[in-house]
Amino acid sequence: xxxxxxxxxxxxxxxxxxxxxxxxxxxxxxxxxxxxxxxxxxxxxxxxxxxxxxxxxxxxxxxxxxxxxxxxxxxxxxxxxxxxxxxxxxxxxxxxxxxxxxxxxxxxxxxxxxxxxxxxxxxxxxxxxxxxxxxxxxxxxxxxxxxxxxxxxxxxxxxxxxxxxxxxxxxxxxxxxxxxxxxxxxxxxxxxxxxxxxxxxxxxxxxxxxxxxxxxxxxxxxxxxxxxxxxxxxxxxxxxxxxxxxxxxxxxxxxxxxxxxxxxxxxxxxxxxxxxxxxxxxxxxxxxxxxxxxxx
Amino acid sequence: xxxxxxxxxxxxxxxxxxxxxxxxxxxxxxxxxxxxxxxxxxxxxxxxxxxxxxxxxxxxxxxxxxxxxxxxxxxxxxxxxxxxxxxxxxxxxxxxxxxxxxxxxxxxxxxxxxxxxxxxxxxxxxxxxxxxxxxxxxxxxxxxxxxxxxxxxxxxxxxxxxxxxxxxxxxxxxxxxxxxxxxxxxxxxxxxxxxxxxxxxxxxxxxxxxxxxxxxxxxxxxxxxxxxxxxxxxxxxxxxxxxxxxxxxxxxxxxxxxxxxxxxxxxxxxxxxxxxxxxxxxxxxxxxxxxxxxxx
Numbered sequence: 001x002x003x004x005x006x007x008x009x010x011x012x013x014x015x016x017x018x019x020x021x022x023x024x025x026x027x028x029x030x031x032x033x034x035x036x037x038x039x040x041x042x043x044x045x046x047x048x049x050x051x052x053x054x055x056x057x058x059x060x061x062x063x064x065x066x067x068x069x070x071x072x073x074x075x076x077x078x079x080x081x082x083x084x085x086x087x088x089x090x091x092x093x094x095x096x097x098x099x100x101x102x103x104x105x106x107x108x109x110x111x112x113x114x115x116x117x118x119x120x121x122x123x124x125x126x127x128x129x130x131x132x133x134x135x136x137x138x139x140x141x142x143x144x145x146x147x148x149x150x151x152x153x154x155x156x157x158x159x160x161x162x163x164x165x166x167x168x169x170x171x172x173x174x175x176x177x178x179x180x181x182x183x184x185x186x187x188x189x190x191x192x193x194x195x196x197x198x199x200x201x202x203x204x205x206x207x208x209x210x211x212x213x214x215x216x217x218x219x220x221x222x223x224x225x226x227x228x229x230x231x232x233x234x235x236x237x238x239x240x241x242x243x244x245x246x247x248x249x250x251x252x253x254x255x256x257x258x259x260x261x262x263x264x265x266x267x268x269x270x271x272x273x274x275x276x277x278x279x280x281x282x283x284x285x286x287x288x289x290x291x292x293x294x295x296x
Numbered sequence: 297x298x299x300x301x302x303x304x305x306x307x308x309x310x311x312x313x314x315x316x317x318x319x320x321x322x323x324x325x326x327x328x329x330x331x332x333x334x335x336x337x338x339x340x341x342x343x344x345x346x347x348x349x350x351x352x353x354x355x356x357x358x359x360x361x362x363x364x365x366x367x368x369x370x371x372x373x374x375x376x377x378x379x380x381x382x383x384x385x386x387x388x389x390x391x392x393x394x395x396x397x398x399x400x401x402x403x404x405x406x407x408x409x410x411x412x413x414x415x416x417x418x419x420x421x422x423x424x425x426x427x428x429x430x431x432x433x434x435x436x437x438x439x440x441x442x443x444x445x446x447x448x449x450x451x452x453x454x455x456x457x458x459x460x461x462x463x464x465x466x467x468x469x470x471x472x473x474x475x476x477x478x479x480x481x482x483x484x485x486x487x488x489x490x491x492x493x494x495x496x497x498x499x500x501x502x503x504x505x506x507x508x509x510x511x512x513x514x515x516x517x518x519x520x521x522x523x524x525x526x527x528x529x530x531x532x533x534x535x536x537x538x539x540x541x542x543x544x545x546x547x548x549x550x551x552x553x554x555x556x557x558x559x560x561x562x563x564x565x566x567x568x569x570x571x572x573x574x575x576x577x578x579x580x581x582x583x584x585x586x587x588x589x590x591x592x
């Protein structure tokens with residue numbers, strides 16, 4: 001975060017990420033006197049952090065999704081999951097968990113489930129007709145429509161199955177809560193409504209809020225829940241995720257040209273949710289809204 | 297059960313439902329001396345029992361599924377759930393719970409979730425192309441394909457949301473187990489595989505096993521889990537459900553003309569799973585495989 005500097009006019013009280021850092025963790029002030037050098041180091045290590053999360057989630061999912069008969073079902077499932085357009089939500093789930101003091105393993109299954117839900121929605125995007133959904137960058141092979149339909153239909157319950165399989169007994173309360181969070185985020189008031197708004201109503205801001213917004217919000221909240229965060233932390237990371245997701249949605253649906261002002265507004269709102277944390281990891285978490293990271 | 301008399305050659309050891317009853321509950325033997333009179337009374341009260349379960353599940357779901365904006369999403373959801381072809385699985389879930397000594401309320405949400413999963417699959421049936429799925433009796437209105445797709449996509453997570461919302465803390469372990477059971481039953485090794493086998497592979501017996509079979513098996517197991525049944529009871533009610541479901545699938549896909557022998561075989565296997573229970577409610581539960589009930 002430090003050094004890449006968000007030079008924008010954030011309307012809620014604090015104007016740059018630097019200020020968040022200096023306010024929330026005065027001990028790190030020295031960073032601000034050496035912006036360029038530290039920036040590159042910090043930025044590199046933060047990128048590596050997010051890369052490492054994505055690598056770990058992918059490795060977990062590769063073990064979890066077997067290639068088994070019928071191959072006509074499982075091979076496309078493998079493909080549609082691993083070649084789905086990228087999403088920041090799964091990694092955010094683990095980062096939020098670590099942010100509140102939890103371990104990576106505690107949120108790994110939830111992160112994998114979030115990624116599965118995202119992949120399922122992308123598989124069904126291509127079945128929506130009448131209006132063409134706006135395309136995402138993708139390396140997805142084309143499967144025939146029955147396979148896209150059934151594969152998407154199979155991926156969603158698989159996500160819930162992963163979540164609910166063999167949890168430690170002591171953790172069942174949190175798992176149930178995460179199941180409810182993810183179910184809400186991907187259903188008729190989340191992803192599904194987002195798809196509807198995008199493809200049928202063409203209300204794009206609402207589509208961003210309900211689709212990417214709700215999924216990233218859920219990812220932040222679930223990570224915090226599983227990491228043992230307080231209710232306040234859960235709600236702040238939920239809102240942080242909401243704004244991160246809305247930015248992602250806007251960048252997908254029209255980019256800066258169409259949503260430039262809104263994207264900046266979301267960036268400020270997102271950072272504002274982090275300001276009260278006493279911030280060892282704020283730099284890392286706020287990387288998600290840096291222009292060179294989130295718009296890449 | 298008594299009096300409607302399953303006059304079939306059941307190959308596992310016991311040949312009629314009457315024998316199950318007399319073996320498992322000798323105190324009821326008097327029933328067997330007055331078959332006709334008792335039959336009609338018993339049959340009526342057993343039918344009322346199943347009717348009452350379905351009425352209760354429907355009432356629960358009508359409260360749980362709001363009609364709220366966007367109406368273009370929620371109105372079809374309402375319609376596709378309540379006008380879906382009938383299924384015995386939701387009521388079996390509650391009956392299994394009561395069978396092992398639990399209360400109706402303990403399995404109501406799981407039964408509703410099972411019904412939602414069934415409705416979601418039926419909504420997506422009509423989107424499967426290339427081969428036409430064999431039609432079910434239905435009063436479903438025709439919605440355009442985007443709505444059928446998104447409504448089905450919304451119904452499944454709603455089922456999980458219901459399951460996971462506000463459970464008592466003490467019950468979280470059972471809820472997690474039921475989430476895993478239902479997720480497995482409706483995913484790529486259950487309903488989805490069944491749809492694939494039916495529509496793409498056209499392997500109808502396998503389709504019955506994976507679709508109706510797995511869902512009814514899951515319903516029996518979940519009811520027993522939620523009612524506090526032993527592991528042995530859970531597994532017996534799972535198998536009972538499997539055979540009940542396979543009968544239902546066969547009756548849908550070809551009826552007695554095509555699957556007559558297999559249907560009778562499933563009936564016997566189903567009854568065989570009940571024989572070791574000491575039987576107060578065996579008559580009621582076995583109603584599901586009686587010809588006048590299951591084939592109606």
